[in-house]
Amino acid sequence: MPTVTPSDWSDIGERLARLAAEAGAGEIFGSSSHRWWLEPPLSAAELDEVEGQLGVELPGEYRSFLLGAGSGGxxxxxxxxPVRRVEGRWRWEGDGAELTDLATLARPFPHVEAFNPAxxxxxxxxxxxxxxxxAFNAAEDAYWERHDQVVFRPEHSLGLLYLCHLGCAQREVLVVSGPARGQMWADDxxxxxxxRPLADDDGTPLGFARWYRQWLDNAEARLSRGLPA
Known part of the structure; x- marks a missing residue:
């Protein structure tokens, strides 16, 4: 397979189409939801409008995906x-997409290492x-109310764009602003x-392109071995 740069998504449509045609492709985790299909890419004008509303430029690898591959799926x-225009405003849609605070994406996510609000x-x-x-029930209710006030404070997710739902309320995000800009993190x-930041096998932080291509490579490899998962 020829080498591609992080901003080159010209191979993605063909690879997804091949996967969709493979026996067993429907057994790959999550495929019943996305069905190997990408929504149409954004135009340059649409992306400018998205970023204008957000007040921040999206990281380059994801930006190039929106323009060259698809707007979600x-x-x-x-x-x-997917990112869609709804009543004149752009927003991401999906299970957990509402966790993205569009009004604060331009404010820096301050962390570079894993942290736990709990x-x-x-x-x-x-x-x-x-x-x-x-008495126990009252104490337990008070504890979890306090716990949620601490753990789910909106300031913990400043600058984070929620992109993916793994199930059981586990999600993965793209850091849009701050010192870890461009990295993919897990919200556990x-x-x-x-x-926590997502990393390659050698510990290198994952950007959007490597994160996406790891998933695609793994799906192809598993199907070629007859091991859908």
């Missing part, structure tokens, strides 16, 4: 959240420490795992 897990919180209440079930807050 086939991709890791259940697919890439660190430092006390352990949940233990029922054995309470004299009655009502639903399991109290916090946020």
């Amino acid at each position: 086939a991709g890791p897990a259940y697919g890439l959240f 660190d430092g919180l006390p352990d949940p209440p233990d029922e054995d420490d309470y004299d009655s079930l009502d 807050t639903a399991d109290d795992g916090g946020f």
Whole structure:
């Protein structure tokens, strides 16, 4: 297969079409949702409008994907959240896409290393420490209310564009602003795992292009071996 640059997506349509025609392609995780199909790319004028509304330029690899491959659809897990114009405003749509605060994408995500907003919180209440079930339930409700106030503060996701849902409220995001701009991160807050950068086997942080192509390479490899997953 010829070498392609991170901004060259000319091979993607053909590769997705081949995958869609393969026996077993429907067994690849998430394919029943995206069906190996990409929505049409954005025009340069549409992308300018998106970025104008956001007040920030999107990272180059993702930007080139929107222009040269598609505006959403086939991709890791259940697919890439598509960006669409709804009543004159551009937004991403999908299970968890609403976690992107479009008004703050231009504000820097400050982290370069994994962090967990739940660190430092006390352990949940233990029922054995309470004299009655009502007292325990009240303490548990208060604990989880406080937990969610800390863990799900909007400021934790400044500058993050949610692109993909893995299931069970696990999602992957693109850092749009800040020192990790252009990197893909995991949001594991639903399991109290916090946020972490995604990395290649050698520890190199994954940008959008490598993240997307890893998924595509893996799907092709598994189908060629008769091992859909």
